Amino acid sequence: MKEYNEANDDISIRNVELAAGNGDFGKLYYTPCYATDIDETKESIDFYCDAINTPFPDNRFDCIIICNPWHFGFNSELSKDEPQHFIREMVRIITHRGKVVIIGNSSNKYCKPEKVIEQIGIFNATSIHERLEIDIEDITATNYPDYAFYVTDGSRRTYPNKKITIYVSKS
Amino acid sequence: MYPNLNINHIRTEVAEIPFFSRMERYDYDELFDTHLSIFLSFLLAYQKDTHRNDFYFSYNNYIGLEQFIIEEITIFEKNKPIFEPNWNLVEELKDIFRNKLMESFSKNEDYHRPFLRFILNCFENYWLYQTAHPESFNNPWADVYKLILKGYIFFVTNDEKVIKKYTNHFRESTNDNIVLLVASPRHGVRYKTIDDSFHIQFHIYKFLEQNGMGRTNAKSITDILQQLKITESSYSKKAVNYLKKNHLIEVNKENQLFIPKEEDILEMEDFQKLLKKYHYYQQKAKELSITLENKYHFASKNLSTFQTFKP
Numbered sequence: 001m002k003e004y005n006e007a008n009d010d011i012s013i014r015n016v017e018l019a020a021g022n023g024d025f026g027k028l029y030y031t032p033c034y035a036t037d038i039d040e041t042k043e044s045i046d047f048y049c050d051a052i053n054t055p056f057p058d059n060r061f062d063c064i065i066i067c068n069p070w071h072f073g074f075n076s077e078l079s080k081d082e083p084q085h086f087i088r089e090m091v092r093i094i095t096h097r098g099k100v101v102i103i104g105n106s107s108n109k110y111c112k113p114e115k116v117i118e119q120i121g122i123f124n125a126t127s128i129h130e131r132l133e134i135d136i137e138d139i140t141a142t143n144y145p146d147y148a149f150y151v152t153d154g155s156r157r158t159y160p161n162k163k164i165t166i167y168v169s170k171s
Numbered sequence: 172m173y174p175n176l177n178i179n180h181i182r183t184e185v186a187e188i189p190f191f192s193r194m195e196r197y198d199y200d201e202l203f204d205t206h207l208s209i210f211l212s213f214l215l216a217y218q219k220d221t222h223r224n225d226f227y228f229s230y231n232n233y234i235g236l237e238q239f240i241i242e243e244i245t246i247f248e249k250n251k252p253i254f255e256p257n258w259n260l261v262e263e264l265k266d267i268f269r270n271k272l273m274e275s276f277s278k279n280e281d282y283h284r285p286f287l288r289f290i291l292n293c294f295e296n297y298w299l300y301q302t303a304h305p306e307s308f309n310n311p312w313a314d315v316y317k318l319i320l321k322g323y324i325f326f327v328t329n330d331e332k333v334i335k336k337y338t339n340h341f342r343e344s345t346n347d348n349i350v351l352l353v354a355s356p357r358h359g360v361r362y363k364t365i366d367d368s369f370h371i372q373f374h375i376y377k378f379l380e381q382n383g384m385g386r387t388n389a390k391s392i393t394d395i396l397q398q399l400k401i402t403e404s405s406y407s408k409k410a411v412n413y414l415k416k417n418h419l420i421e422v423n424k425e426n427q428l429f430i431p432k433e434e435d436i437l438e439m440e441d442f443q444k445l446l447k448k449y450h451y452y453q454q455k456a457k458e459l460s461i462t463l464e465n466k467y468h469f470a471s472k473n474l475s476t477f478q479t480f481k482p
Contacts, residue, residue, distance in 0.1 A: 070238050071292075076262070078269065078288045105242045107256075109299070114258065151242075152235040156218050158242065 002040070004047040004055040014062040016093075018051040019069060020044070022154055025103070025147055026065040033065065052086045056093045064090055064100045066111070068160060070152050073102075073110030074119045083119040084126075091123075091130050096170040103139070103149070103160045116164055133167040176260065176302075178267075185267050189322040190275045194355040199323055200363060202314040203351055208413040209311040210236045211369050215376045215419055217247070226373035227347040228365045230329035240311055241299060248304045257302035261295060268294050276324075285333070286354050289326035290319050309417075325353040327365075338362050346370070371410035374399050376419055379430045383420075386435045389427035 015033035017026030022044055026033035036049035049055060051072050066073070074083045090100050104111035113136050120132050141159055151158050207228055214226070214236055226232065245253050269291060276283045297312035304310065318325065327349040328334060334341045334350055337360040341350075348365040375395055383390045392411060396403050411428065414420045421431045421439065429435070436442055 068238075070234065076265070078272070078284065078291055080269070107242045107244055108238075109241060109258075109295070112258070151238045152231060154231070154235070156235070156239060158239075 002045060002047050004049065006057070015065065016056070016061050016063075017065040017067070018049065018054070019066060019072065021150075021152065023067060023150065025067050025144075025149070028147060029144065030063055030065055030101070033063075052082070052089055054089060054093055058092055059095045060093045062095050062098045064094060064098075065103075066100070067103045067149060068108060068151070068158060069102070069104065069110040070108070071110070074112070074115040075109045083115075084123060087119060087123045087132075090166075091127075091132070091168055091170075094168050096168070098168050100166040100168070102162075102164040102166070103144075104162055104164070105158065105160050106162050111162070111164065113162055113164060116166075120166065129171050131169045131171075133169070135165045135167070137163040137165070139163045178260075178263065181264060182267050184320060185271050188271060188275075188320060190324065191355070191357060192322050194323065194353065194358040194361065196361070196363075198321060199318055199325065199351070199353050202318045203325070203363070204365075204368075204409075204413075205416075206311065206314040207233075207365065207369060208372070208417055209309060209314070210240070211372055211413075212309075212417040212419055213240055213247070213311060215373070217243070224377075226370055227367075228349050228369050229347040230327065230349050233327060233349055237296065241296060244300060244303045248307055248309070254303050254305070256299040258299075260302060261298045264298050265291065265295050283324065283354065285326045285328070286324040286352070290315075290324055294319060323353055323355070325351055327351050334362060366406055366409075368406040368409040368413065371401055371407050372414055374401065375407075375410055375428070376414060376430075379420060379428060383429045385432040386421075386423060386429055386438070389423045389425070389429035391425075391427050395428065 013032045013034055015026060015030040017023075017030070017033055017035050018037075020026060020035040020037050020042070021039070022042055024035060024044060026035055034046045035044055036047045036051075036054075037045045038048070038050050039045075040048045047055070051066070051069070073086060076083060079085075094100065102111050102116070106112060109115070116136075117134060120134050123130075124132055139161060143163070149158050149160055150156065210233070211226070211228075218239065240247075244256060272287045272291065273280070276287060280287070293312050293315045297310060297316040300307065300310045300312060310316075329347070329349055331341070331343070334352065337352055337354070341362060346367060348367070348369075351363045351365065352360055353363070354360045375392075378395055378399055379390065382388065383395075392407070393403065396407055401407060411420075414428075415422060419430070420428050421435065422428055431439070
């Protein structure tokens, strides 16, 4: 298992991709970047990591990248607060003026723009020291011509149509 | 326009779910297998761009298919009205169901968490699909929704540690198929390993795509299994039955299998009966001055353009 610890952390690497699976989107477009996943059997990952409870210290990264999140993110689950836990975890490990980049499909219930906007609104209404700004962009396959996105089981290509960027300010 | 849904009716239905009453193996056996077979039928009918040459119902495959169906929800059911899923309504229904789960399992919530999480997710997917395709007969979550209404809680996993946490009787699986865990406070936890019939379904269908397109190329099941080096068994029978049930393949009078082409559909006995009935009711509607075309979208389509696959 590729467990994270401070001794094997290269702090010059300022970007991290969460739930990378077998993909290397972060490594290609946000280099240098760590690839992480909850599935320890994925060969290409640098660290084993649960996206809603990461092993990283506070303010560790400048940019977090997430492609096609599934079963974590901005959809309410058994606990209605789960999206807020997720946002708080992102905000915890990211630096002041850092950002979270989410590439996904507008029908993906875990990163549907309306759900992201709603959850960011809830976060901003309750947070005293952090403020999040959101930017949503339409994308097509031509935005990332060198990259093929795949669904979770890796069997089939998927074509994300949204890029959501969340900018983080801390005081 | 989105068809009206009676939320109060659903609220009552959810309130009446008998979570602690019963557990009959034949219930969850059949309903869960049907759910999986519809999942697989979406893969076979719509995922033409994969390079997949084998298929087991592994956890990753299950989740991948779930993601595929939800993300591409508007491309299915081409002959029926298509709506965007009603996300707000689904959120409201999910709240009703979540509250029911919290009330019912407040004592052992941690223990039951994976079960409750899974069925809440199935409940949500069912309604996302249903609000996108209100007239569908192929909602992939319809059968697990029935299971939920019967009071079952369940989840799927590939993780042996998790399975052994819930049951001491687990015998290790020899393939990659998921294991379904079903719990009931009265009966404890039972498990069911998903069998190889789905793996066989995949190969029979792929074989017919290559060698059995159209009535004139029909092949006997014995020939197909021989070519695929699969032994005839209860699993192969089950595989053929599911392929037929999901309208992926048809059988001719000699009991040979084929993937129907458009011209085959027009010749099918069932289709001819349906067409006759349709013309009868069209005539009746005319006599009563009812315009079927406004009421039913399918009626405005030329019946000869019916697709071979129902969704």
